[in-house]
Amino acid sequence: MQIGLVGLGKMGGNMRERLRNAGHEVVGYDTNPELSDVKNLVELADRLAAPRVVWVMVPAGAVTQSVIDQLTSVLKPGDTVIDGGNSRWTDDEKHAEELGKHGIRFVDAGVSGGVWGLQNGYALMVGGEKEHVDPLKPIFDALKPEGPYGYVHAGKVGAGHFAKMVHNGIEYAMMQAYAEGWELLEKVDSVTDVREVFRSWQEGTVIRSWLLDLAVHALDADEHLQKLRGYAEDSGEGRWTVEAAIDNAVPLPAITASLFARFASRQEDSPQMKMVAALRNQFGGHAVEAAEK
Numbered sequence: 001m002q003i004g005l006v007g008l009g010k011m012g013g014n015m016r017e018r019l020r021n022a023g024h025e026v027v028g029y030d031t032n033p034e035l036s037d038v039k040n041l042v043e044l045a046d047r048l049a050a051p052r053v054v055w056v057m058v059p060a061g062a063v064t065q066s067v068i069d070q071l072t073s074v075l076k077p078g079d080t081v082i083d084g085g086n087s088r089w090t091d092d093e094k095h096a097e098e099l100g101k102h103g104i105r106f107v108d109a110g111v112s113g114g115v116w117g118l119q120n121g122y123a124l125m126v127g128g129e130k131e132h133v134d135p136l137k138p139i140f141d142a143l144k145p146e147g148p149y150g151y152v153h154a155g156k157v158g159a160g161h162f163a164k165m166v167h168n169g170i171e172y173a174m175m176q177a178y179a180e181g182w183e184l185l186e187k188v189d190s191v192t193d194v195r196e197v198f199r200s201w202q203e204g205t206v207i208r209s210w211l212l213d214l215a216v217h218a219l220d221a222d223e224h225l226q227k228l229r230g231y232a233e234d235s236g237e238g239r240w241t242v243e244a245a246i247d248n249a250v251p252l253p254a255i256t257a258s259l260f261a262r263f264a265s266r267q268e269d270s271p272q273m274k275m276v277a278a279l280r281n282q283f284g285g286h287a288v289e290a291a292e293k
Contacts, residue, residue: 001025001138004044006067007057007085008035010285011111014118015057015084015143022142041067045074052079053136055109060087060236068095077103080132084109088240089158089165092127096157105132108157110164111143114284121145125167126153127160162244169241169255171211172234176258178215179275186224186271195219211279218278225278229289230270232277234262 001024005016008030016026027047030036038044045052052075056067064087071081081099083092087108096106107128113120122143126133133153144150154163185194199216202208222228238259245252265273269291280286 002027002048002053003139004029004048004052004054005057006030006041006044006054006071008032009057010115011113011117011122012057014115015055015111015122018118018121019139019142024139024142041070041074045071050076050078052076053082053139054079055082055084055139057084057111060085060091064091064095068098072099072102072104075102075104078105080105080107080136082107082109082136083161084111086110086164086168086235086237087161088236089127089162092158092161096128105129106157107132107136108160109140110154110160110162110167112164112167116283117143121150123167124151125160125163126151127155127157127162128153129156165237165240165244168235168237169252172238172241172258172262173254174209174211175276175279176254176261176272178211178279179272182215182275183271195223211283214279214282215275218275218282222278225271225274227291228274228277229291230273230277231265231289232262232273232280233286234259238262 003019003024003026005012005026005028008016008028013035016028019026027044028037029041029044038047054071054075056064058064058067064083064085068081081104083095092108099106107126110125111122113122124140124144126140140151154160182194182198185191185197191197195216198212198219201212202216242252242256242259261272262276264270277288281288
């Protein structure tokens, strides 16, 4: 299958490679000419046979809106735009309407996998009309992990990004729990090898997980996380999850507390946030800040 891919950063570049490895033809565009296969979106559209499929993998908000606006002018009726970035689900309805006026289909895809997606595959949560989603299955099948899981048509437009938002909210709370446990273990005198305690949890315990594996990986690289500043950013999806909970009167005490804990990291060098920062770097390649000497 042929597809255009806009945005060739940490995830987009790896997605292009994974799709090509699966035998699909990918025409990539990025504002960095060293990464791009074409000079602009006009050339990208010209390189694709109708009906065209263009996957957008750029930052949420103004950047995504700009790309959607440009694609509206270069694509034709019957073409499809997939937004695979971390857009807010409410933007999806707006983008579907804008593109729909020109006969262009819109599908939203929540994508999880970070810097490990090329090797392990990407979990995909997709929203859109069935007749718009079904023709794209070869692309989704190539990107998802091997086996029966890792892809879901979650519902109508916006459902994919809403599901990914909730996924990230849960991720916030899980990381916070590991971070709090790690800090408490580091604090007491009786526990002399915290890293090996974490390692011992990797098999046979109810809290084993990929995040725990990544925590051990981070501790192997920096046993007491002394090289990191206790600061962790929030991507926006944690906030959106809490806002959606308020709008729907759904109690989310753990996720809400984990979001507020990140705010605390901006006031002081929080030991817990060293672990959260390390985990974000491990699974997503997110930037970390060096500890002050």
